[in-house]
Amino acid sequence: MIRSVKRLLLPCPCLHEFVIRRNSRMSAIHKCVVAVCQMTSGNDKDRNLQTCRDLIMDAHRQHAKIVFLPEACDYIGDNKDDVAGLAEPLDGPLMTSYQELARKYSMWLSLGGIHEKAKEGKVSNSHVLIDDEGNIKAVYRKIHLFDVDIPESGVSLKESNYVTPGEEIVDPVETPLGKIGLGICYDVRFPEFSFTLANMGADVLTYPSAFTYTTGAAHWELLLRARAVETQTFVIAAAQTGAHNKKRSSWGHAMIVDPWGTVIAQCPEGTGCAVAELNLAQVSSTRTSMPVRNHRRNDLYPRLEPHWKPVDHDRDVYQFGQSTVKYNQVFLRTKFTIAFTNKRCAVPGHVLVSPIRCVKRYSELDVHEIKDLWLTVQRVQKVIEAVNNAEASTITIQDGADAGQTIQHVHVHILPRRPGDFARNDDVYVALEKKDSLECRSEKEMVEEAQALRLLFDTMYH
Incomplete structure (x- = not known):
């Protein structure tokens, strides 16, 4: 009954x-x-x-x-x-x-x-x-x-x-x-x-x-x-x-x-x-x-969010167009998105955010990936500005070869900006266009930066 x-x-x-x-x-x-x-x-x-x-x-x-x-x-x-x-x-x-x-x-x-x-x-x-x-x-x-x-x-x-x-x-x-x-x-x-x-x-x-x-x-x-x-x-x-x-x-x-x-x-x-x-x-x-x-005092204790578990920091990688990104260079991962340190920085603190799925053009992303991408960009921007004592950011996508895209994978540049960092403000785009001429950072430097940022995301409320 x-x-x-x-x-x-x-x-x-x-x-x-x-x-x-x-x-x-x-x-x-x-x-x-x-x-x-x-x-x-x-x-x-x-x-x-x-x-x-x-x-x-x-x-x-x-x-x-x-x-x-x-x-x-x-x-x-x-x-x-x-x-x-x-x-x-x-x-x-x-x-x-x-x-x-x-x-x-x-x-x-x-x-x-x-x-x-x-x-x-x-x-x-x-x-x-x-x-x-x-x-x-x-x-x-x-x-x-x-x-x-x-x-x-x-x-x-x-x-x-x-x-x-x-x-x-x-x-x-x-x-x-x-x-x-x-x-x-x-x-x-x-x-x-x-x-x-x-x-x-x-x-x-x-x-x-x-x-x-x-x-x-x-x-x-x-x-x-x-x-x-x-x-x-x-x-x-x-x-x-x-x-x-x-x-x-x-x-x-x-x-x-x-x-x-x-x-x-x-x-x-x-x-x-x-x-x-x-x-x-x-x-x-x-x-x-x-x-x-x-x-909640997330400046004193962590904000609880799901953690990702890299299996082997030295070997496991994400596909990033025709290149790869090592797990230990990633400082934030969500369901559809990763944020990681950059090899050639136009300004100090310059980082990248991209969908996990290898997609060449922005128009190929689905609605869930688009939503998650930009929510992640917002979170990363707040932390990157705080770390670099900045009150502004340049946030941009080079979508397609004619726009300067060289990596065949959608990615967003986040550049914390400071007064006088370029003679002319829009010269930042020239630097992005000629990124191959920028100084190439060591893998050790990129990994250490990712580790420090990862700790911040564990302890700060966004």
């Missing part, structure tokens, strides 16, 4: 009812009905799929546009062999079934933790987000693995025995509700992870879980409400509940928490879903009324 409850989100009386989002991507107030689900998975995949199908149907009847299913919604094995043996790749029949359900009901599905077949007999714990046309929009592989042994409480689980950890924090995904940041279960204990997703633009954080009964009773609601308050986002946490086998039970209490930290919907005991209408305006109204983001 599927049970459900429905509660509508009511604005906190101390907050403004309507606030214009400062982020220009949101020009209207978003409202969206969502369903957070709870179930008791076992090792019968067909039975678990039927339960998920029933939950999705129930959410559809209540007009939900997004359904959040818990971690291990596909199965919970009785032993290590079950975990690996039942796993499928993401193009397997189980995922196809979920994609068909999304299309059939025109609903977004958050599959909170699928056992994705990985190498060496292990799995990835993969949070898959599917849109209402059945397309996989994002896959996040759990990065924090639950390796805990608490003998006095009877809690002992070593997830790393059978799960390969993920290596990436996935960009928040644009949905009918806003931008959703993907996490899984144990990730909720790491506020750095939450802040990173919020700094990447998340309006909603998700922590689909299979919390143990002992840890859930002590910390579940506390952690979820804390993550909501400190990031000022909605937090949605689907959950496993009850006894899965003789060795394992889950706490349940799937819930939705608003940006003020109020639990606005929660599942009762057993299998079911809780449905709520969320108003994205509450995210911006909370951030306006309690502007903690503006008060």
Whole structure:
């Protein structure tokens, strides 16, 4: 029997009812009905799929546009062999079934933790987000693995025995509700992870879980409400509940928490879903009324953002047209863009910003690359001016051979400017045109400059 409850989100009386989002991507107030689900998975995949199908149907009847299913919604094995043996790749029949359900009901599905077949007999714990046309929009592989042994409480689980950890924090995904940041279960204990997703633009954080009964009773609601308050986002946490086998039970209490930290919907005991209408305006109204983001002292502690991991600083390179850029010369990387030190500088502090994808002309960039490129240019300009004690910059692209482009890859020049650095101000363009005559810097100098700039980006708020 599927049970459900429905509660509508009511604005906190101390907050403004309507606030214009400062982020220009949101020009209207978003409202969206969502369903957070709870179930008791076992090792019968067909039975678990039927339960998920029933939950999705129930959410559809209540007009939900997004359904959040818990971690291990596909199965919970009785032993290590079950975990690996039942796993499928993401193009397997189980995922196809979920994609068909999304299309059939025109609903977004958050599959909170699928056992994705990985190498060496292990799995990835993969949070898959599917849109209402059945397309996989994002896959996040759990990065924090639950390796805990608490003998006095009877809690002992070593997830790393059978799960390969993920290596990436996935960009928040644009949905009918806003931008959703993907996490899984144990990730909720790491506020750095939450802040990173919020700094990447998340309006909603998700922590689909299979919390143990002992840890859930002590910390579940506390952690979820804390993550909501400190990031000022909605937090949605689907959950496993009850006894899965003789060795394992889950706490349940799937819930939705608003940006003020109020639990606005929660599942009762057993299998079911809780449905709520969320108003994205509450995210911006909370951030306006309690502007903690503006008060953070990122001059004293780092702004949390996803880090990139060069494998080998001496050998690994980015392609840069007919040339290459070494990883250790790059001081900032985003999803689509890199910023790096320059071999021939027209002025001190002259750096380059380019898309990661090797594209010759600006007109060949897609909209995501263009947006990311210029946001990165803005960030870099602020730091470069501060480092070089400058109050102006020349920012330019040489787009095509007739414009002076010699590297067959789109790149933006950022040159911090000082009074009198050229006899005539526009002579800077002559220097760029004749850059082959400029002094060639050593690789050691470029690497040291990149290292110093990289540290600044870790400690400054932009």
